[in-house]
Amino acid sequence: MANEAGSSSSNPAPCVIEEEVGEEFLYGAESGWVEALTSCDHLPSLCSDLAHIPPPDTACCECENPKENWLCLCCKNVFCSRFVNKHMLQHYQQSNHSLALSYSDLSVWCFSCDAYLDAQLIQELRPVHEVAYILKFGEAPPFR
Numbered sequence: 210m211a212n213e214a215g216s217s218s219s220n221p222a223p224c225v226i227e228e229e230v231g232e233e234f235l236y237g238a239e240s241g242w243v244e245a246l247t248s249c250d251h252l253p254s255l256c257s258d259l260a261h262i263p264p265p266d267t268a269c270c271e272c273e274n275p276k277e278n279w280l281c282l283c284c285k286n287v288f289c290s291r292f293v294n295k296h297m298l299q300h301y302q303q304s305n306h307s308l309a310l311s312y313s314d315l316s317v318w319c320f321s322c323d324a325y326l327d328a329q330l331i332q333e334l335r336p337v338h339e340v341a342y343i344l345k346f347g348e349a350p351p352f353r
């Protein structure tokens with residue numbers, strides 16, 4: 210039974226998790242992987258000077274939390290995540306500033322679209338992603 214099909218246990222078959230959606234397959238859908246949007250109607254609200262942003266270790270301006278923080282891409286204030294005290298979410302709800310960059314993984318989230326945005330493909334986001342990457346890692350990001 211251990212060798213029913215004549216296959217060796219040292220060479221297991223590759224496991225690919227797929228979820229069929231219509232005629233498309235979303236690889237990794239079972240793992241929670243999502244595809245980031247490549248456009249967003251809220252990009253006009255971006256701050257005009259995103260070449261100068263606070264460093265990734267900047268504390269939340271509300272509670273001084275030093276980790277899990279987000280940069281508002283509309284006003285450049287730093288707030289903590291929903292996993293801390295939800296100050297970024299509260300900021301969005303009070304100001305309607307939709308766009309934020311996570312200092313943890315450098316992802317960009319649009320609260321109004323309720324989706325991640327592809328910061329490497331959306332030209333308006335590419336400069337702030339690059340600056341944040343350099344501030345965090347000390348070198349330019351490897352763009353795809």
